[in-house]
Structure formats: structure tokens, C-alpha cells
Amino acid sequence: MNDQPTIQTDAEQPTVVAGVLAEFDGPETLKAAAVRVRDAGWTRWDAHSPFPVHGIDRAMGIRPTRLPWLALAGGITGGAVAILMQWWMNAVDYPLNISGKPLFSLPANIPIAFELIVLLSAFGAFGAVLVLNLLPQFWHWVFAGGAFRRVTTDGFFLSLEATDPKFDPAETLKFVQSLGPRTVELCHDTPVGRGLPSALYWCVAVVLVLSLLPPLLVARYRALPKLEPRIHPILDMDLQPKYQPQAASPLFADGRAMRPPVPGSVAQGRLDADDHFYRGRSGGQWATTLPMPVTMALAERGQQRFNIYCAVCHGLLGDGGASSVTSARAIRREDKGWVPPLSLHAPTVRGQAVGEIFNTITNGIRTMPGYASQIPEADRWAIILYVRALERSQNATVNDVPADLRPQLR
Numbered sequence: 001m002n003d004q005p006t007i008q009t010d011a012e013q014p015t016v017v018a019g020v021l022a023e024f025d026g027p028e029t030l031k032a033a034a035v036r037v038r039d040a041g042w043t044r045w046d047a048h049s050p051f052p053v054h055g056i057d058r059a060m061g062i063r064p065t066r067l068p069w070l071a072l073a074g075g076i077t078g079g080a081v082a083i084l085m086q087w088w089m090n091a092v093d094y095p096l097n098i099s100g101k102p103l104f105s106l107p108a109n110i111p112i113a114f115e116l117i118v119l120l121s122a123f124g125a126f127g128a129v130l131v132l133n134l135l136p137q138f139w140h141w142v143f144a145g146g147a148f149r150r151v152t153t154d155g156f157f158l159s160l161e162a163t164d165p166k167f168d169p170a171e172t173l174k175f176v177q178s179l180g181p182r183t184v185e186l187c188h189d190t191p192v193g194r195g196l197p198s199a200l201y202w203c204v205a206v207v208l209v210l211s212l213l214p215p216l217l218v219a220r221y222r223a224l225p226k227l228e229p230r231i232h233p234i235l236d237m238d239l240q241p242k243y244q245p246q247a248a249s250p251l252f253a254d255g256r257a258m259r260p261p262v263p264g265s266v267a268q269g270r271l272d273a274d275d276h277f278y279r280g281r282s283g284g285q286w287a288t289t290l291p292m293p294v295t296m297a298l299a300e301r302g303q304q305r306f307n308i309y310c311a312v313c314h315g316l317l318g319d320g321g322a323s324s325v326t327s328a329r330a331i332r333r334e335d336k337g338w339v340p341p342l343s344l345h346a347p348t349v350r351g352q353a354v355g356e357i358f359n360t361i362t363n364g365i366r367t368m369p370g371y372a373s374q375i376p377e378a379d380r381w382a383i384i385l386y387v388r389a390l391e392r393s394q395n396a397t398v399n400d401v402p403a404d405l406r407p408q409l410r
Contacts, residue, residue, distance in 0.1 A: 018141030018189035019161040020172050021148060022181035027053040030156040033179040034059040037158065040175070044164035048142070048157040067128055074124025078116035083109060099308050138196060144187045278377055280355030280362070287355030290381050302386030305379045309371060318344035318390045339367055344387055345394050354384050 024030045027049060034047050038061040047056055083106075090096070091104040130136070142148050142159050151157055158179075160172055169186065176184050232238070243249060243257035252259070272278040277291040292298065307316065315323035320341035330338035342349065349357075361380045364370035375383070398406060 016189045017162050017169055018144070018187050019159055019167070020169075020176050021142055021145040021185045021187050022158045022160075022176045022179065023147050023183045023185075024156045024158070024179075024181050026156060027056075029180060030158065031056055031059045033158055033181070036179055037160070040166070042160060042164055042166055044161040046159050048148075048151045048155075048159065050152050050154060050156075065132075067125060067132070070128040071121045071125040075117045075121040077124075078118070078120030079113045081120075082113040082116040086112060100304075141187050141189045144190060145185045147183060147185065276355075277381075280358030282355065285355075286353035286359070288353045290354060290385060292378070292381060294385060298382050299385050299389060301379065302382030302384070302389075305375065306383050306386050309375060310383065313341040313368075314344055315341075317394065318387065319394075320344070341368075345391055350391050350395070354381075354388070357384050357387065 022033070024033060030047060030049060031053060034056060037045055038059065047053070047060060049056070086109045087104050095103050097103070141161075142157070145157075147155060148157060149155075158176070158181075160167065160176065162169075166172075173184060173186065245258060247257040248255050249257035251257075274291070275281045276287050280287050282288075310318075311324075313324055313326050314320050315327070317323050320327065320343045324341060327338075327340055330340075358380055360368070361375065361383065362370055362372045371380075392400065
């Protein structure tokens with residue numbers, strides 16, 4: 001270290017003083033100088049080194065960054081926006097009832113909320129870094145210092161800005177000299193060399209113009225009539241050597257690519273030998289009992305399946321009247337061709353054996369389609385159990401009420 005530091009000034013002597021730049025011998029002297037600048041009450045200054053200096057942030061008195069809190073705020077905002085957006089879309093603006101599922105359910109909205117939490121947290125952290133560090137800056141007054149170019153190799157510097165309330169050119173130079181620097185430089189802010197190269201503007205303009213060409217070409221291609229198939233450079237599995245449904249094939253005598261089942265063949269696990277369970281028959285007659293034990297769980301399952309598949313036409317009470325969604329709509333539209341669904345409490349239905357009702361659910365009747373492909377056999381029997389409970393609830397007598405509760409009905 002020199003006993004008398006070298007003081008340098010700009011040759012042109014501009015009128016605006018930007019600050020003082022001091023170079024030190026190494027990281028230890030830089031930290032010692034930073035402690036003295038901090039204790040002197042300076043607030044607008046910085047330290048520069050070619051590599052991270054352990055303990056420099058404490059020497060400078062840097063407070064913990066607010067960046068985690070800003071990232072947290074971005075994440076909370078993203079989660080709130082995602083939940084509110086999905087609630088508004090699914091439960092308010094365009095409600096869609098799918099098999100009785102709730103219009104808004106928090107677990108179903110977690111993936112989108114998670115994505116927006118991550119996205120806005122990243123945007124918040126990235127934006128906060130730029131704002132808190134006053135970026136982007138294409139120029140800084142320390143670049144005017146001739147020795148500052150060595151900061152990326154072996155230079156250690158302190159910069160004290162002229163915008164600090166304690167800054168005075170003469171007093172600041174005297175104070176910085178007392179820190180024991182190698183060189184001290186009074187820097188001036190100059191507009192020379194601060195502008196972006198003119199070639200950069202031309203490059204940006206050319207890139208923007210070229211970026212408009214692909215969407216314009218795509219729009220032109222979509223608008224014009226085409227005499228040939230569309231360009232398909234990546235086939236993936238779109239075009240495969242396979243037979244399409246209902247296609248012809250010369251491999252078989254009947255000329256069909258789709259082969260019918262082999263007569264007498266049974267799919268594995270689908271022998272369905274139990275006539276009572278799979279067809280609702282017992283001894284050649286319609287079954288009068290359920291093929292499984294009657295339990296509360298089975299009745300509740302039947303209620304759930306009934307509300308999904310049957311209530312839309314027969315109504316929640318099974319009366320087929322105004323409580324039916326389809327009947328109410330047909331009546332409101334005055335549909336002349338509408339045939340009201342049969343009430344499940346009609347004597348003709350109540351007198352049917354459970355096996356006959358099972359057959360109706362399986363194969364349909366009159367305008368009612370069959371539900372064999374939608375409802376498994378076990379669920380059909382559960383629905384029948386619930387239908388019987390509905391019939392009894394709408395046609396109950398005093399004898400159906402427990403004896404200890406009958407006095408309350410009088």
C-alpha cells in the first residue's frame with residue numbers, strides 16, 4: 001500500500017460529480033474500509049470485488065433482503081387468483097352439474113392453484129430483483145473510472161455516491177484517503193458512451209419484423225382454399241397402417257375388417273352363469289328377492305346411483321312429475337311429443353317383481369333406454385332396493401311406524 005494514494009480526476013472535468021471511487025489492496029483492507037464507511041453513517045455506497053468476500057455484507061451493515069416476502073406475496077396472490085378464477089368459472093359464470101358432483105371443490109382446483117403460485121412467485125422474485133437493484137442499467141458512473149475495469153480480475157473497490165447526504169467533494173476525498181486506499185478517483189457523470197449502439201436498434205427491428213412473418217404465413221394458409229392435404233411433417237401415430245371401423249379387408253371371405261365374436265366364446269371373467277344376479281330370473285320366473293344381503297350401505301349406494309341415473313327423468317321422489325328435470329323442461333317448452341316418465345309409485349310398478357325391474361333397467365322399456373353399459377349389475381340391484389324404499393316411504397301405513405312412535409302421530 002502506498003503511503004500517499006494517487007488521486008485521479010476526469011480529463012474533461014464535466015460539471016456533474018457522480019462520486020468517489022477508491023481501490024484497495026485486497027479483501028481484508030476492503031472490509032476494514034467498509035466498516036469505517038458504515039460507522040460514518042454513509043447510506044449510498046457499495047463495495048466491488050472479483051469474487052464474494054466473506055463477511056462483507058455484515059461489514060457494510062446490509063439488512064436482510066425483502067425478496068422472500070415479495071416472493072411470498074406473489075405466491076399468495078397467485079393462489080388466490082387461481083382459486084377465485086376457478087370458482088367464478090365453474091360455480092358462478094358457467095355452472096355445469098356433472099353426475100351430481102359439487103360445482104366447486106378445493107381438491108380439484110389444487111393443480112391450477114399450485115401452477116399459479118409457482119408462476120407468480122417466480123415473476124415476483126424476478127421483478128423484485130430488477131426493481132430493488134435498479135435494473136436494467138446500461139451505464140453507471142463507476143465505469144468512468146479507469147481502474148474499475150480490473151474489478152473482474154484482481155481489483156477491490158469502494159464507491160461513494162454523490163447523492164448521499166454526507167457527500168462533499170473535498171471532505172469525501174479527505175475521508176476516503178484516510179481509509180488507506182491504493183488509488184482514489186473523483187468520477188464525473190458523463191453522457192458520452194452511455195447510449196446503446198445504433199446497430200442494436202436495427203437488429204431489434206429486424207427481429208421484430210421477422211417474428212411477424214410466421215403468424216402471417218399461418219393466417220394466409222388457413223384463409224386460402226387448399227387442394228392438397230395439409231403439411232404433416234411429424235406423423236407421430238396419426239397415420240398408422242391399420243384398419244378403421246367399418247373398413248373393408250380382402251383378408252376375410254366376408255370382406256369385413258371388423259370380426260364378429262366367435263360363436264359360443266365368453267370373455268374371461270364374464271361367464272355370468274348366475275341367472276338371479278345377472279338376469280333377474282330364478283327358476284325361469286322373475287326373481288322376487290335380491291341376490292345379495294339387504295344392508296344400509298347397499299341402500300345408500302342405491303340412492304346415490306338413483307340420483308345420478310334415474311332422478312333426471314323419474315324425479316328425486318320417483319313420481320316422474322314436476323320434480324323431474326326433463327319433465328319440467330318439457331312442460332315449460334310445451335313439447336307436444338313428450339311422454340311423461342312413469343311414476344315408480346304406480347300400482348303397475350309396485351306390483352312388479354324385483355327381477356322384472358332389473359330387466360327394465362338392463363334392457364329398457366318403451367322410450368326408456370337400457371342402462372346395461374352404464375350401471376353394473378350390483379348397482380342395478382342397489383337401485384332396486386332404493387326404489388322399494390321410495391315406494392314404501394310414499395305409501396306407508398301406521399303399521400310401518402315403530403310402536404313407540406305411533407302415539408305422536410295422533
